[in-house]
Amino acid sequence: MTALSLKNVNKSFGAVHVLKDINLEVEEGEFVVFIGPSGCGKSTLLRVISGLEDTSSGEVMIGGQAVNSVPPAKRGIAMVFQSYALYPHLSVRGNMALGLKQERQPKAEIEARVAEAARMLSLGDYLDRRPSELSGGQRQRVAIGRAVVRKPKLFLFDEPLSNLDAALRMNTRVEIARLHRTLEASMIYVTHDQTEAMTLADKIVVLRDGRVEQVGSPMELYNNPANQFVAGFLGSPSMNFLPADRVGGPPGLTIGIRPEHMRLATDGRIQATVTYVENLGSDTNVLADIGDGAQITVRLFGQHSVTPDAPIGIDFDDAEALYFNAEGQRVNATSGAALAM
Amino acid sequence: MRQSRIKWHIVVFLAPAVLVYTAIMIVPLFNTLRLSLFTEVDQERVYVGLENFRTLFGDQRWSDSFWNALGNNFWFFFIHMLVQNPIGILLAAILSNPRLRFSAIYRTAIFVPTILSFVIVGFAWKLILSPIWGIAPGMMDAVGLGDFFQPWLGLEETSLTTLALISVWQFVGIPMMLIYAALLSIPDEILEAGECDGLTGFSAFWKIKLPLILPSIGIISILTFVGNFNAFDLIYAAQGALAGPNYSTDILGTFMYRTFFGFQLQLGDPHMGSAIASAMFGIILIGVCFYLFAIQSRMRRYQF
């Protein structure tokens, strides 16, 4: 069964068209990540799904039911907010129980569910504390716990890790992945962090300017991007783009090569001057100027001694190169012959 | 060694404010407390200890007036707490709805009475409620309540409550604004989390917003308390220094004014006036301390 399906969903705020004809299906038990640059509409899309915003047109279905005019609390969703949005005047227990009390669940049931969530998230020792007495990571877990106790059909996460420091972010990421496995619940997760997207998602939805650019598994998107935007957005350092004819390709196309697919070669097709070297220990990023002010990045594994201002030759494996037309769309078959030359 | 050097700029920055404040506010305050321990005998100031207070609380001629004024003052305060603050909270809760249009216009209009002086407010209501002019009886007639009209300001039983309600009318803008500000400072995400938990409308107000604005309600209450216990102007403007009819609207402020300056046959007595001021000081101090130690320390202020 589909946990969520969106049909031609549009959303405008006054004259601003924020979501344009979104169509999307989320399968039961799937972990879907919405990713895109800020302002792409990913948070708005999440809020439309939650019911905190209305659609301007189109249909939202959760668990097979149209929920367009159903208030958030009755949609069978639970949301984890970026700022955690814990009720400051309630204890951890009270925070988790409030939604259930509002549903008029029996007391015993509420207690059992809170205890279960607390155990799962190791919050047992903090149940009587207030949010202000907790650390950032603990607050985050309470926010997740508040969602878990409601046993929703669909979890919604709105950039839940963006307020945590790097180390905690990694831990919580692992915890969310574990939670997804144990609960076998459907989850939608909004982020602008591609590491989170790549590591957590069964399916990534890349959004730009209110449109879905591509939907697919993380590796599909990485290896087989549908367009130049997706190709450039995923991967760090990001993909290098050059006019194809500079490296002997067909004119009018843009060629894209990931930094790790480039190598140093004295007589390579690209001649460049090193402008900057980042030594990361495990690998080395070489930034080079190829003339006309264009820059490319070469990612070399291990440690290399490359000096700035030195001239270098760069080459790549044709099999790894992607081609895009002037509209940024990926082109493949037509240019195959040209590449063989 | 250089640390003991006086930093003159700090002195220069502080001096004007500290001097004016100390000379005009603190010194007179203590002087007033001191004056309450003296009396005048044959145009000479004589120290009498707590004699003035004994007169004030014990001598029937004085104590009746004092307890009357104090009781009236508490009633005045009670009406404010009972009417002003709930109305203020209600208006603020309505205004804080982000989807409400024209809220700036409503806010501005409802705040208008607060900026008017007591003199204007007192006379305006006196005219409106006056049976001679007939606006109030006329309007009540129009809705079929004409028989209920009474010259409220002129009757002993109703004049104090009427004045308190006029004062509420004037000042409702202040709790409204402060609560409005407190409501706005609640982050949207918390209210949205509540919405996802099924708390909307009244239950969202009752279970989320109200607990979060309790500290502001506390502050409003103490501000009201202090304001009410040194009120004077409205009563004086509407009923004169005699706080009529028959002292039924006399509060501590008017009582002190009359005592200090004298009125009609009674001679002014700065020492008894000081004694009343000292009593007011004590009452306000007790109220403020009660607020600081018993209420504020138990209330959490939430960091969002």
Place this chain on the structure above:
Amino acid sequence: MNKARGNPLNIAAAHGILILYTIIALFPVFVILINSFKERRSIFREPLALPDRESFSTIGYETVFNQGDFFLYFQNSLIVTVATLFFVLLFGAMAAFALAEYKFKGNTLMGLYLALGIMIPIRIGTVAILEMMVATGLVNTLWTLILVYTAQGLPLAIFILSEFMKQVSDDLKNAGRIDGLSEYTIFFKLVLPLVRPAMATVAVFNMIPIWNDLWFPLILAPSEATKTLTLGSQVFIGQFVTDWNAVLSALSMAILPVMVLYVIFSRQLIRGITSGAVK
């Protein structure tokens, strides 16, 4: 608008309550204003009707101008208010800066001492203030009012301004020090311009109670030459209590300047209150 969330009935009820209260709030002012332009008979016959050609009359205003010295009162109020605001802002900002910026012995104690006056009303000390003003010969001058209101306004001003001054970046002030600016220059040239919004808030907060005060003008400066508008209208109305035209016109004239000030400053005032400057 929002099908899943908003309830049109609630919105309508909200507007209903607000409109009702707005009418309650404005009605008395409205009644006073319209009737001040009517002749005596229409005031009584049709108190709620707007003045028309037949009932229009400015007789009340003529009495006010002939009998009362309202321009002088207005001028007195203006002088007292403006001068007080100047001193409250200048002295208040200076003291607030000292408390917010420098760590010195007794800083906290000084802060508490100055904050006392927020809760303790200055009126309590009236008896001694009057004695002092009589002794110094300041009684029945505008200076006595300016001094009293300055003392009354300083505690809250210092409290609010020092909260704001704590937010001014230390780096900015230190950059100034490294550039060789004196502490005075830093205060006047760097810090003051940055806390201007807070100063405006303090000014508006102080303005209304000073303008409207009856107590101190009545006690400290009741002479004809120093009457403020509030006291002046109070006395005038007391004398002309049976001349309804004059009373209504005097009330309208007292309302007018405050309303003008309010219209000019209401955004500042409301922003000041809602910014949480006083909590």
